[in-house]
Amino acid sequence: VLSGAYLGVQVACGPRSATACSGRVFLENKPAPAAVGRALETPEGDIGDVVDLSTLRGKPVIVNFWASWCGPCREEAPLLLEMWQQLSDTVEFVGVDIRDEQAAAKSFVDEFNLRYLHLFDKDARIAAAWGVSSPPTTLVVDANGRLVGRFVGTLTRNDLECMVGLVS
Amino acid sequence: VKVVSGRNQPPADESTLGHLGPGTQQVVARASEELPVPDSSVGRMSFGEVPPRPPSAMHRYRGWARLRSMRTAIWLLIAVAAASVLGSVVPQKNNSSARVARFMADHPFWGTAFDRLMLFEVFTSWWFLGLVGALLLVLFLCLLPRTTAFFRDRRKLSLAPAVGKPPPVATEAVLSVSGEADRVLEEVGHRLRKLGWKISRANEAGQFVAEKGGSREAGSLLFHWALFLLFVAGALTVTTKFEGYVALVEGQRWFEGGKVNFDEYSEGAFARFLSRHRGFYLTLDDFEVRYRENGMPEDYVSRVRLEDPGSGATRSSEIRVNKPLSYRGVKVYQASYGWAAEVSVRQSNRVLYEGPVLFFGEELSSGPAQMRGVVGVVKVPQASPEQAGLELRLFPDFRIVPYKATNPEAPEAQDPTALDLINVSDEARRPLVLVTEYRGDLGLDRPQNVYRLDKSRLRSVQQRFITFPEFANDRLPSSVELSDGLNVELRSLRRFSVLQVRSDIWGSSVAGIAGVVVFASLFPALYGWRRRLWVWVRPLREAAEAGEPNQSEGPPRRAAQENGSCRGNEGREDGADENGADVDGGGRKAARGTALSATSSKGDSGKRDERCLVELRAVAFQRKDLLESEFERVVSEFLRSFEAEPVATVSPCPEPAEPSNKSVSGVSSAK
Numbered sequence: 001v002l003s004g005a006y007l008g009v010q011v012a013c014g015p016r017s018a019t020a021c022s023g024r025v026f027l028e029n030k031p032a033p034a035a036v037g038r039a040l041e042t043p044e045g046d047i048g049d050v051v052d053l054s055t056l057r058g059k060p061v062i063v064n065f066w067a068s069w070c071g072p073c074r075e076e077a078p079l080l081l082e083m084w085q086q087l088s089d090t091v092e093f094v095g096v097d098i099r100d101e102q103a104a105a106k107s108f109v110d111e112f113n114l115r116y117l118h119l120f121d122k123d124a125r126i127a128a129a130w131g132v133s134s135p136p137t138t139l140v141v142d143a144n145g146r147l148v149g150r151f152v153g154t155l156t157r158n159d160l161e162c163m164v165g166l167v168s
Numbered sequence: 169v170k171v172v173s174g175r176n177q178p179p180a181d182e183s184t185l186g187h188l189g190p191g192t193q194q195v196v197a198r199a200s201e202e203l204p205v206p207d208s209s210v211g212r213m214s215f216g217e218v219p220p221r222p223p224s225a226m227h228r229y230r231g232w233a234r235l236r237s238m239r240t241a242i243w244l245l246i247a248v249a250a251a252s253v254l255g256s257v258v259p260q261k262n263n264s265s266a267r268v269a270r271f272m273a274d275h276p277f278w279g280t281a282f283d284r285l286m287l288f289e290v291f292t293s294w295w296f297l298g299l300v301g302a303l304l305l306v307l308f309l310c311l312l313p314r315t316t317a318f319f320r321d322r323r324k325l326s327l328a329p330a331v332g333k334p335p336p337v338a339t340e341a342v343l344s345v346s347g348e349a350d351r352v353l354e355e356v357g358h359r360l361r362k363l364g365w366k367i368s369r370a371n372e373a374g375q376f377v378a379e380k381g382g383s384r385e386a387g388s389l390l391f392h393w394a395l396f397l398l399f400v401a402g403a404l405t406v407t408t409k410f411e412g413y414v415a416l417v418e419g420q421r422w423f424e425g426g427k428v429n430f431d432e433y434s435e436g437a438f439a440r441f442l443s444r445h446r447g448f449y450l451t452l453d454d455f456e457v458r459y460r461e462n463g464m465p466e467d468y469v470s471r472v473r474l475e476d477p478g479s480g481a482t483r484s485s486e487i488r489v490n491k492p493l494s495y496r497g498v499k500v501y502q503a504s505y506g507w508a509a510e511v512s513v514r515q516s517n518r519v520l521y522e523g524p525v526l527f528f529g530e531e532l533s534s535g536p537a538q539m540r541g542v543v544g545v546v547k548v549p550q551a552s553p554e555q556a557g558l559e560l561r562l563f564p565d566f567r568i569v570p571y572k573a574t575n576p577e578a579p580e581a582q583d584p585t586a587l588d589l590i591n592v593s594d595e596a597r598r599p600l601v602l603v604t605e606y607r608g609d610l611g612l613d614r615p616q617n618v619y620r621l622d623k624s625r626l627r628s629v630q631q632r633f634i635t636f637p638e639f640a641n642d643r644l645p646s647s648v649e650l651s652d653g654l655n656v657e658l659r660s661l662r663r664f665s666v667l668q669v670r671s672d673i674w675g676s677s678v679a680g681i682a683g684v685v686v687f688a689s690l691f692p693a694l695y696g697w698r699r700r701l702w703v704w705v706r707p708l709r710e711a712a713e714a715g716e717p718n719q720s721e722g723p724p725r726r727a728a729q730e731n732g733s734c735r736g737n738e739g740r741e742d743g744a745d746e747n748g749a750d751v752d753g754g755g756r757k758a759a760r761g762t763a764l765s766a767t768s769s770k771g772d773s774g775k776r777d778e779r780c781l782v783e784l785r786a787v788a789f790q791r792k793d794l795l796e797s798e799f800e801r802v803v804s805e806f807l808r809s810f811e812a813e814p815v816a817t818v819s820p821c822p823e824p825a826e827p828s829n830k831s832v833s834g835v836s837s838a839k
């Protein structure tokens with residue numbers, strides 16, 4: 001009975017991958033959870049301000065959860081930088097730094113020159129609300145504020161382009 | 169009145185009591201020929217029917233029947249027990265991964281074989297879960313027919329039995345009681361109920377059945393159902409619990425929100441659909457360890473503050489070993505603890521790292537680990553010109569000793585003035601940190617332990633000693649300059665506490681209830697003994713007409729017929745004495761002795777007695793040795809009560825006999 005229930009629930013509620021592109025991007029369709037936190041880094045440089053991600057509505061947003069102690073996050077950082085520079089007109093990029101020390105996180109941002117908005121989510125409260133289980137996890141929110149896709153693990157160009165394709 | 173015990177006779181055996189023997193079937197057939205069985209008897213048991221054993225599902229020992237047999241269940245239980253023993257002898261990945269790794273390294277062949285067989289994770293392996301699942305299934309299939317049979321039999325017992333003959337059993341007694349049959353019947357039932365018997369309604373022939381000791385089967389069923397529930401609770405725990413570990417440094421605030429908040433986390437298959445995370449903050453205000461004189465920790469306590477931004481609740485609490493903090497189904501246990509240092513790493517006025525470094529004991533192949541201190545690491549990938557890794561070895565209470573003291577096997581050529589650094593206790597009396605600087609590639613693009621350096625592409629550059637500011641002096645500073653202007657500074661020494669956060673409220677509460685029931689139901693299941701009493705109350709005259717009253721051969725008459733004597737208060741013209749004589753005669757002639765005739769009338773001085781025969785037969789299905797004394801108790805209770813209280817409107821018999829066996833027989837002979 002338990003096995004049957006498990007399989008049933010898995011089929012009914014389990015994640016479905018986006019078949020359109022890379023099979024590792026999982027489709028979601030729900031309002032993006034609230035994300036209000038202190039800024040670690042902003043393009044304007046005003047550090048420590050409280051930022052609400054919902055103010056970014058009107059433009060699709062790629063939300064990347066990372067940490068300075070996380071190896072795969074280092075791996076995908078150059079790709080994020082490149083894509084951000086390429087797409088910054090049409091897509092907003094936001095980083096959420098979780099369970100980290102501020103100094104280490106700052107030097108991570110400096111090292112890779114990721115000058116987009118980063119939230120400092122030291123106790124991983126935003127990450128928990130967004131259902132993130134470990135960094136790196138990248139989510140994509142459409143212009144209406146709906147969470148449409150999720151990717152867990154080290155990003156590849158193909159995956160990131162696929163996620164951007166979901167919202168453009 | 170005469171009591172003859174049935175001791176000399178062959179004891180009533182369950183198997184001879186009308187189960188499936190061909191002879192018994194004949195008896196039953198004959199009985200049904202002789203006795204008018206009313207139509208309403210359909211679905212009822214027959215008087216004289218021996219209650220069936222609980223179905224054991226073993227009568228057809230193949231296929232389905234084999235699957236649902238108790239024997240299969242017991243074999244499965246043994247297999248589960250054996251697997252559990254295996255799981256506690258072989259190191260398990262989830263609680264001693266280091267031992268598993270060592271085993272794999274020491275015995276490559278067996279390690280691989282064990283790993284393939286999932287012996288390092290017995291309790292989550294598919295074959296173990298399969299065994300438990302099969303056991304549950306078989307247990308369920310065994311219990312279902314027994315349970316339905318139990319309730320069916322109980323229901324049947326409350327109905328009046330169909331008219332029949334009592335079974336021939338060893339333990340029997342016949343009493344002659346003054347009173348009208350209806351009243352006697354009522355009184356006998358009343359007495360039996362008072363003695364704790366469950367009685368059926370009487371049929372029209374004045375027959376009914378009484379039973380005691382149904383608690384045995386009830387207890388057994390309850391025990392097995394509770395066992396079943398215990399397994400279900402285990403399955404619930406495994407599928408719905410979550411369990412995580414988090415290391416908190418003193419002063420650190422932590423959010424309980426989900427997997428991401430834990431250093432180590434595991435959850436059941438259904439846990440993520442249940443949203444059991446409560447979203448509270450936990451701040452470790454203080455951690456304290458008290459030591460015994462021998463340096464072993466006596467007691468340690470985490471003083472925490474809990475804040476729930478959702479409900480606004482706040483509370484302060486102390487978490488000790490076995491004294492968890494419980495909040496809305498989430499329990500926070502004290503797991504372990506250690507030292508942490510606030511460290512800052514800079515290079516040319518740029519802060520590269522500032523925060524806590526946690527120290528952990530190393531797995532050493534030999535020797536007391538504490539002597540070598542505890543190790544923490546700082547990974548500084550942003551250091552220039554190449555990545556830096558700092559290994560900090562903390563000696564909370566260091567001593568400098570001759571090298572020979574700690575290395576007795578060292579070659580004699582060793583410099584006799586060589587010294588060694590050791591740690592002597594876990595208390596921070598003389599803390600010292602040995603910093604080893606590594607440069608090269610930290611290997612962060614490969615998966616690795618956050619608390620360890622991957623030294624495969626690192627080279628050791630230098631080692632320096634530092635200590636904490638409050639212990640620092642000119643020779644032992646609290647910060648040190650390493651190569652290329654990389655500066656390490658110790659800020660403070662603190663404790664960290666590892667907390668285990670767990671939520672398995674479903675499983676544990678169900679398991680608690682089931683465990684109590686398992687033990688409580690064991691007593692009736694083991695000590696209960698089921699016994700049955702067939703009671704036949706009929707007017708003496710009627711019995712006399714039928715022939716020998718306490719023999720089941722005589723064709724019984726339906727007492728419901730209007731001509732039944734003993735009904736109504738008007739005495740019959742038939743002499744009671746005559747009837748009594750008949751009874752006595754019958755009793756003596758009875759092939760199956762044991763007849764106890766309680767003739768209650770001696771001199772019917774003026775008054776006319778209606779007398780009834782009360783025929784009792786008893787059988788026990790367990791503890792047959794106890795039946796005799798129980799039966800005697802019932803009979804003597806009848807003798808006493810019928811003497812003390814008149815049953816009918818008739819006056820009590822003036823019979824002076826005490827209700828003891830000897831006097832009873834004395835009376836009989838006097839008569």
